[in-house]
Amino acid sequence: MIRIFVDGKPYDIDPKKNLLDACLGHGLDLPYFCWHPALGSVGACRQCAVKIFRDEKDTRGRIMMACMTAPAPNMIVSIADPEVRDFRAGIVEGLMMSHPHDCPVCDEGGQCHLQDMTVMTGHNYRRYDFPKRTFRNQDLGPLLNHEMNRCIQCYRCTRFYTEYAGGKDFSVSKLRNLVYFGRIEDGAFESEFSGNLDEVCPTGVFTDKTAKQHYTRKWDLTFAPSVCPHCALGCNISPGERYGTLRRVVNRYNGEINGYFLCDRGRFGYEHVNSGRRIPAPRARKDSQTAEISKTEALDRFSTLAAAGKLIGVGSPRASLESNFALRALVGPENFYAGVSDAEHKLLGEMLAILREGPAPASLREIELADAALVLGEDVTNVAPRLALTLRQSVRQLLFDNAEKIGVPLWQDHAIRELAQKDHGPLFIASPYSTKLDDVATETRRAAPDDIARLGFAVAHILDPAAPDVPGLADDVRAQAERIAQTLKASARPAIVSGVSTLNVAVVRAAADVARALAMAGKQVSFALAMEESNSLGLAMLDPKPLGQAFAAASRGEAQAIVVLENDLYRRAPAAAVDAFLGSARVVVLDSLESPTVQKAELVLPSTPFSEADGTLVSSEGRAQRFFRVYPPAGEIQDAWHWLRDVLGLLARPEGLSWSKLDDVVEGIARAVPALARIRDAAPGAGFRIAGAKIPRAPHRFSGRTSMLAQIAVSEPKPPEDPDSPLSFTMEGAPVEPPASLLPFFWTGGWNSIQSVNKFQEEIAGPLRGGDAGVKLIEPAAAPPSYRNSVPAAFTPRQGEWLLVSRHHIFGSEELSAQSPAIAQLSPQPYVALGAEDAAALGAASGASVEVKLEAAAARLPLRIEPGLPRGVAALPAGFGPLAGIPLPLWGRIELTR
Amino acid sequence: METPLTAKIRPDGEMIDLAAYERAGGYQAARQAMQMAPADIVEVVKKSGLRGRGGAGFPTGQKWSFVPSGPDSARPKYLVANGDEMEPGTFKDRVLLEGDPHELVEGMIISARAIGAERGYVFLRGEYTDAGERIERALHEAKSEGYLGQNIFGSGADFDLRLHMSGGRYMCGEETGLLNALEGKRANPRAKPPFPQVSGLFGKPTIVQNIETLCNIPHIVEKGPEWFQKLSLTGDAGTKLYGASGKVKKPGCWELPMGTTMRELLEKHAGGMQDGVQFRGALPGGASTDFLTADHLDVPMDFTAVAKAGSRLGTGTMIVLDDKTCPVGMVWNLEHFFAQESCGWCTPCWSGLHWAEEILAAIEAGRGSTEHLARLDHICKMIAPGNTFCALAPGAAEPLQSALKYFPEDFERHIREKRCPWRDGR
Amino acid sequence: MLTPEEQREIEEEAAHYPVRRAACIDALRVVQKHRGWVSDESVRDIAEFLHTSPEDIDSVATFYNLIFRKPVGRHVIMICDSVSCWVMGYDKMRDHLKSRLGVEMGQTTSDGRFTLLPVVCLGACDRAPTMIVDGQLHANLDPAKIDQILERYE
Numbered sequence A: 001m002i003r004i005f006v007d008g009k010p011y012d013i014d015p016k017k018n019l020l021d022a023c024l025g026h027g028l029d030l031p032y033f034c035w036h037p038a039l040g041s042v043g044a045c046r047q048c049a050v051k052i053f054r055d056e057k058d059t060r061g062r063i064m065m066a067c068m069t070a071p072a073p074n075m076i077v078s079i080a081d082p083e084v085r086d087f088r089a090g091i092v093e094g095l096m097m098s099h100p101h102d103c104p105v106c107d108e109g110g111q112c113h114l115q116d117m118t119v120m121t122g123h124n125y126r127r128y129d130f131p132k133r134t135f136r137n138q139d140l141g142p143l144l145n146h147e148m149n150r151c152i153q154c155y156r157c158t159r160f161y162t163e164y165a166g167g168k169d170f171s172v173s174k175l176r177n178l179v180y181f182g183r184i185e186d187g188a189f190e191s192e193f194s195g196n197l198d199e200v201c202p203t204g205v206f207t208d209k210t211a212k213q214h215y216t217r218k219w220d221l222t223f224a225p226s227v228c229p230h231c232a233l234g235c236n237i238s239p240g241e242r243y244g245t246l247r248r249v250v251n252r253y254n255g256e257i258n259g260y261f262l263c264d265r266g267r268f269g270y271e272h273v274n275s276g277r278r279i280p281a282p283r284a285r286k287d288s289q290t291a292e293i294s295k296t297e298a299l300d301r302f303s304t305l306a307a308a309g310k311l312i313g314v315g316s317p318r319a320s321l322e323s324n325f326a327l328r329a330l331v332g333p334e335n336f337y338a339g340v341s342d343a344e345h346k347l348l349g350e351m352l353a354i355l356r357e358g359p360a361p362a363s364l365r366e367i368e369l370a371d372a373a374l375v376l377g378e379d380v381t382n383v384a385p386r387l388a389l390t391l392r393q394s395v396r397q398l399l400f401d402n403a404e405k406i407g408v409p410l411w412q413d414h415a416i417r418e419l420a421q422k423d424h425g426p427l428f429i430a431s432p433y434s435t436k437l438d439d440v441a442t443e444t445r446r447a448a449p450d451d452i453a454r455l456g457f458a459v460a461h462i463l464d465p466a467a468p469d470v471p472g473l474a475d476d477v478r479a480q481a482e483r484i485a486q487t488l489k490a491s492a493r494p495a496i497v498s499g500v501s502t503l504n505v506a507v508v509r510a511a512a513d514v515a516r517a518l519a520m521a522g523k524q525v526s527f528a529l530a531m532e533e534s535n536s537l538g539l540a541m542l543d544p545k546p547l548g549q550a551f552a553a554a555s556r557g558e559a560q561a562i563v564v565l566e567n568d569l570y571r572r573a574p575a576a577a578v579d580a581f582l583g584s585a586r587v588v589v590l591d592s593l594e595s596p597t598v599q600k601a602e603l604v605l606p607s608t609p610f611s612e613a614d615g616t617l618v619s620s621e622g623r624a625q626r627f628f629r630v631y632p633p634a635g636e637i638q639d640a641w642h643w644l645r646d647v648l649g650l651l652a653r654p655e656g657l658s659w660s661k662l663d664d665v666v667e668g669i670a671r672a673v674p675a676l677a678r679i680r681d682a683a684p685g686a687g688f689r690i691a692g693a694k695i696p697r698a699p700h701r702f703s704g705r706t707s708m709l710a711q712i713a714v715s716e717p718k719p720p721e722d723p724d725s726p727l728s729f730t731m732e733g734a735p736v737e738p739p740a741s742l743l744p745f746f747w748t749g750g751w752n753s754i755q756s757v758n759k760f761q762e763e764i765a766g767p768l769r770g771g772d773a774g775v776k777l778i779e780p781a782a783a784p785p786s787y788r789n790s791v792p793a794a795f796t797p798r799q800g801e802w803l804l805v806s807r808h809h810i811f812g813s814e815e816l817s818a819q820s821p822a823i824a825q826l827s828p829q830p831y832v833a834l835g836a837e838d839a840a841a842l843g844a845a846s847g848a849s850v851e852v853k854l855e856a857a858a859a860r861l862p863l864r865i866e867p868g869l870p871r872g873v874a875a876l877p878a879g880f881g882p883l884a885g886i887p888l889p890l891w892g893r894i895e896l897t898r
Numbered sequence B: 001m002e003t004p005l006t007a008k009i010r011p012d013g014e015m016i017d018l019a020a021y022e023r024a025g026g027y028q029a030a031r032q033a034m035q036m037a038p039a040d041i042v043e044v045v046k047k048s049g050l051r052g053r054g055g056a057g058f059p060t061g062q063k064w065s066f067v068p069s070g071p072d073s074a075r076p077k078y079l080v081a082n083g084d085e086m087e088p089g090t091f092k093d094r095v096l097l098e099g100d101p102h103e104l105v106e107g108m109i110i111s112a113r114a115i116g117a118e119r120g121y122v123f124l125r126g127e128y129t130d131a132g133e134r135i136e137r138a139l140h141e142a143k144s145e146g147y148l149g150q151n152i153f154g155s156g157a158d159f160d161l162r163l164h165m166s167g168g169r170y171m172c173g174e175e176t177g178l179l180n181a182l183e184g185k186r187a188n189p190r191a192k193p194p195f196p197q198v199s200g201l202f203g204k205p206t207i208v209q210n211i212e213t214l215c216n217i218p219h220i221v222e223k224g225p226e227w228f229q230k231l232s233l234t235g236d237a238g239t240k241l242y243g244a245s246g247k248v249k250k251p252g253c254w255e256l257p258m259g260t261t262m263r264e265l266l267e268k269h270a271g272g273m274q275d276g277v278q279f280r281g282a283l284p285g286g287a288s289t290d291f292l293t294a295d296h297l298d299v300p301m302d303f304t305a306v307a308k309a310g311s312r313l314g315t316g317t318m319i320v321l322d323d324k325t326c327p328v329g330m331v332w333n334l335e336h337f338f339a340q341e342s343c344g345w346c347t348p349c350w351s352g353l354h355w356a357e358e359i360l361a362a363i364e365a366g367r368g369s370t371e372h373l374a375r376l377d378h379i380c381k382m383i384a385p386g387n388t389f390c391a392l393a394p395g396a397a398e399p400l401q402s403a404l405k406y407f408p409e410d411f412e413r414h415i416r417e418k419r420c421p422w423r424d425g426r
Numbered sequence C: 001m002l003t004p005e006e007q008r009e010i011e012e013e014a015a016h017y018p019v020r021r022a023a024c025i026d027a028l029r030v031v032q033k034h035r036g037w038v039s040d041e042s043v044r045d046i047a048e049f050l051h052t053s054p055e056d057i058d059s060v061a062t063f064y065n066l067i068f069r070k071p072v073g074r075h076v077i078m079i080c081d082s083v084s085c086w087v088m089g090y091d092k093m094r095d096h097l098k099s100r101l102g103v104e105m106g107q108t109t110s111d112g113r114f115t116l117l118p119v120v121c122l123g124a125c126d127r128a129p130t131m132i133v134d135g136q137l138h139a140n141l142d143p144a145k146i147d148q149i150l151e152r153y154e
């Protein structure tokens, strides 16, 4: 820490930060554009000018850009100096020279950094009296609007898109005041992180196209602290609602997880909530007729069913702990089954065991600091997208070390990139097919899952001979393992990443063994296992039984009824098996959207999607996070655990009587499952108050509350109550900042845009004040773990058969987001992929129609040629297409259709 | 009077080839330098007092001493000759490049030795096609003699030298913009620090030097620092290529002792003003220098004295303004150039210069107002040194602010009369 | 498609840089030398050849003024519009060229023979006014001289 003086007041700051960062960190209002906490300084906009004085005697001072200035002890700085204020006003005036001043029709209006900075600098009259430059806009696909006339040339968009996120299909063209940011031609962005441009752009050049369909100003949105439901990373989000529909999702900073950025699935997947496939009311099938019924009747039927005999409960990896636990309570733990395929269930169980024994799971922040990384068998971009963006940054860590050696501060973003050129730190990726991170990989290996595991075990053995050896390893694989091991050995903070992509236990074990070997060698290892759904790990922690056993029990006729919680079983098992299962007993389904499983139900109970629900999720990092409803569900829709509680009540079971609010269920879980005891601390309970008041979900400028429903009634309706949380649905409530887990949105005086997050952090880009949201449930184990002796045999291709593996797609593979129109547009068509050699051997060209025959099913699909796919391995898309429900890998035949 | 830089240039305009260059004593200095310790060469250049001829006048030897040396320092190191010469009114490097390319090659060989560079580039503006061909020829000749390539002059050192033809932008002359251009990127400038000497071309230690600067090196090494100091009339050492353009009788470029006065240049070498026109002022060293007026004619043209007079020596090639030429039109032309060449990186430059150009066009066309004059003053303040990312915009401010200072009446007349008083008379 | 000749020339340039992409401007110049200008298709071809994206190449191509992203005539006249030439009568030369060729600045004659463009200071200010035609310098211009020069280009 050093001391500097700003306008006469002393401030203690970290000398490694630039002066702008230091000033903002102390809450000082200094305007800026091109600087971004995650993108560093490039000194382009010249907005952050301050005066620096040589010493007390210096009265003239020198104008300098704070973002490009390294602070020095006792530095004398002025933000208020009239000359530099005039300069800053001049900068905004320059930026706004050709700006259309179209705030009334601009989607950024009211949450615009340019508006904020313009007000802050005092510029309010356009003196430029010549023609403005105008641009043609591009159609950038279903996610973002493009309005180049609003551009202020801060270069943040290209810096984020190409430099930070590694996107290729975007750039800056032309020069002077005519600089243009766009693609070479109209078309959808290729990067999975393009949506961040909406927040990175300080004005309205890039705005959310999905939100435009039902646009609402920030001040008229009601927000809630929420967690992304579209993968297991648990990125924090702020969804916003008005008039009972979800309008958009923006990033909610969490220093340990998503930081400043989300993936496009997380940002644009929300519209399944507004889908026409929502289940609006309870319904029941009488004879062959289906009809809506009242809540009372629904509960009546449900309780009658439940009282009549044994129930089988199928849980859900996308439902909250509370809903899953309520189901477990209803059916009894011995009848509670995992709502995932048996293969995934086994793998998740193994993952949970590994994480508990250690290495413990790392946060994205920890992984970002890794100086070497091995990705074993995981398609990170498509399964856990935000983690891919993190790995792109970790490959730069080594370069930061080099830069520091020659005295270049880490915030000097372009200087570091120029010094590093195309160099990057070590990243090794083994996967059956190409991945989006390959462009920053030091080496890649294309291999079948078992061979990927063998490579991993070989690395572990080289690192620590006590780890099992791999017999019969090919020379080139051994040499590569040797290179990987030596590189990891030379690193200080290696990251090891694996996950569910290959659905192969050995791969995950191998990754764990590598991490263990490194930990034994004293390395600070970051370990991560990617999982698919928002509560995959949470469900596993409730210790359900495998779904296959449910099928078996039902086929023995043991069950009176099957209760399926928020799950489409046709995604989990072959259709015939699911048909048989659901045909063997009476079926109750609780879900928010129509699905093939819902179609089979005799009784359908509409439950809430994430934006209308409260609950707790456990991320793949073992972090329990609470999410809160943005608005109350309509009609008789309610949280699944509410339905289940109500039935338990009718059955006079104790839970049904004692669970009056979410906290009670949380308490029930904490008592029943010791591993989940800490979920109590995931967020303050419903009784939490600040100065006696609840926390408002709506911003203080929320307008028209008393007239919003004036077409229905002129009297102001009573605001809805929320017994489950300490949040209110209106703008009334505590004016001060709540704990991070209860922060619905970022907004402070003068800072209306999302950049206001600066004002909520302990230090810029650090944790939110009071600590980031969530509690870690899995702590590093005390005893050093042992290695697993489970090296698989080498993969041998079969004559006339292929090992079919599944391949995830960020857009399309995940159930909920795939039902959002914008995401659906970006989803690929079903296919089967073969390597170039295998396709040639089959005599099939790209696009040819082929027949894929599995034991359980067969389908005709167009052929895709994936040059790198190993011989004997074929890939099918995960989660969609005619064979989506069949858990892979499996052996199957592929034939050219005539 | 000695003219070491231009002595070997043939009067017929053809290039001097390797044989003739060597007959005239060429490559002796290079041979000599190869026997010297690199640090000693740096020392000689430091002592000579040579200051960069590209416009900024930074002491050359001192710049070289910032290049990290020693076995652990980054490799390869680069030496780049800046032959972009796109500053309007500047036409001195072309004389050397077309007339005596071997002098440049020899200067680069020695400089590379001094800083330990293994690779070099001559960065040449795209329009200099003749110079390009001649440099290629000189490189070829030097390579076939073993003066370039591996183990040059038996010294054990390698020096690979290539010609790069620019895609064309004034920003390519700015040394860090040049580095980006050489890397095949947009010629945006880079932040300093880190300085190119530490992290330059492809992230490696790099020295960028003007053509004229490099051409001085062989002579300094051969004849010594004291000789070099004595060439000058003033404290800034050496000779200088001076030039004059505009309505003078004999526009041209001449090698003269550093510190020759503007008056001598104008009256003696340029033959005075053309008949019927009077001297009103001049940009002493290219488009990005402040106007000087008749009051300054006796200022010695060296770095120190011109700065004291309120301008810059710049490239030493002056552009003369006469009394039949509209100063507003001239400044408009200049600001049009700067606005057009702004790389678009920093706000004060891309916005300020565009605005200034619009205003000047309006004033020139009789559509200006006094409010516009206030704006021009403000823009000059906005683009002052330190306020912008690189020196392009502050350079653009120089002719503008000095024209406003020395020729206010001309601006006001345009506004008052709502027309350009010179328009039809020119 | 880049011709084998173009590929060879670009390859030769690329060999002299530590990273292949650095030959970007050289590649643009090579293509322009052979084809007169750089089409969208050429931008894509160069991108592929240098293992980068068309966006990346276009970003560079549109920065530099000697890279033509639009078709030009058989001969390109670039007349210096910078300060010394302006003082020495650039306006008149420009107007003469415009009326002689019947085009505005930036346009190509209808017979495709000439494209007329401005260029910044050609470094021949002592011989102002100046222009280059296909890279060849012509100095000390006057209208009659311009007419003679134009004759030489078919």
Ligand SMILES: Cc1cc2nc3c(=O)[nH]c(=O)nc-3n(C[C@H](O)[C@H](O)[C@H](O)COP(=O)(O)O)c2cc1C
Residues within 6 Å of the ligand: B051, B052, B053, B054, B055, B056, B057, B058, B060, B082, B083, B084, B085, B086, B087, B170, B171, B172, B173, B174, B175, B176, B208, B209, B210, B211, B213, B214, B390, B391, B392, B395
């Ligand atoms: C916009 C701009 C253009 C420049 N153009 C040139 C140029 O064409 N030639 C040159 O030698 N220096 C030019 N310079 C100066 C260079 O940045 C650099 O100072 C010089 O090449 C260093 O060489 P020297 O020390 O030998 O003068 C330019 C500077 C700026 C800001």
Ligand code: SF4
Residues within 6 Å of the ligand: B171, B189, B341, B342, B343, B344, B345, B346, B347, B349, B350, B388, B389, B390, B391, B392, B393, B394
């Ligand atoms: S002053 Fe700024 S915009 Fe102008 S050329 Fe330099 S960096 Fe580019």
Ligand code: FES
Residues within 6 Å of the ligand: A020, A031, A032, A033, A034, A035, A042, A043, A044, A045, A046, A047, A048, A049, A065, A066, A067, A068
């Ligand atoms: S924020 Fe400092 S120059 Fe842009």
